[in-house]
């Protein structure tokens with residue numbers, strides 16, 4: 020068996036797969052907010068629960084935690100951020116993970132193989148190898164969640180780049196024509212730059228735009244409820260959001276020329292958004308260009324965990340340590 024842990028800003032999801040990557044069990048928990056020590060302990064606890072599940076599956080239901088567990092299933096982790104060659108994580112929106120050697124610390128703590136990869140890249144890998152992109156050659160996997168990011172695969176292989184940055188389109192500059200058309204300011208991004216695409220073309224960006232146009236954001240459903248009631252601030256926020264997203268995806272099309280774009284993440288579950296993407300993309304490509312096919316993720320919310328399990332297995336098979 021192999022474990023895939025998908026870590027997001029608010030939730031973590033642990034999945035247990037068999038060797039064929041059939042999902043056996045999964046559960047969710049809150050991502051610790053207080054800091055790195057609590058984060059490591061939370062993962063240790065969840066892995067103990069998973070080990071018990073595996074032990075019971077193998078040895079029957081009389082197995083308890085106190086018994087010696089002979090099997091330590093490898094763990095793959097999908098998280099926001101980029102792991103540098105030094106092993107340190109940077110550019111994570113879970114701030115306490117930045118400049119921490121997450122993989123090495125977890126190998127030591129859990130006493131088993133651990134592989135760490137960027138959540139968006141692993142989403143793309145999982146969908147290109149096993150999901151909606153498995154019959155296409157050039158696949159761009161795009162995650163639209165609180166943040167926005169992507170990964171590009173050719174024939175099921177991730178093109179991760181020299182530093183693992185390929186696909187970080189959320190921190191490309193938002194298109195000038197979007198800023199000019201919608202008369203919005205250049206927002207400050209958590210990465211330190213101003214005017215990053217993610218500040219407009221993501222869940223957080225949408226909420227920020229809604230607020231900018233006069234909407235009140237008290238919870239994450241606020242914008243959608245207001246949008247469905249055709250409230251002006253919500254409609255203006257959506258128009259700017261989808262335009263910024265179209266421009267960002269057009270830049271990806273010009274750079275990678277994918278034949279297929281697989282969209283996942285929380286925002287991909289909102290049909291008003293997914294159905295508007297092709298037109299928004301076309302608006303930023305010159306006449307005569309064929310749009311790539313755009314589809315929803317086959318594994319939806321579980322793609323990250325599946326991609327994480329994939330690299331854990333690859334990690335065992337080769338000496339690849341991270342993506």
Ligand SMILES: [Zn+2]
Nearest residue numbers: 190208210215
């Ligand atoms: Zn940024």
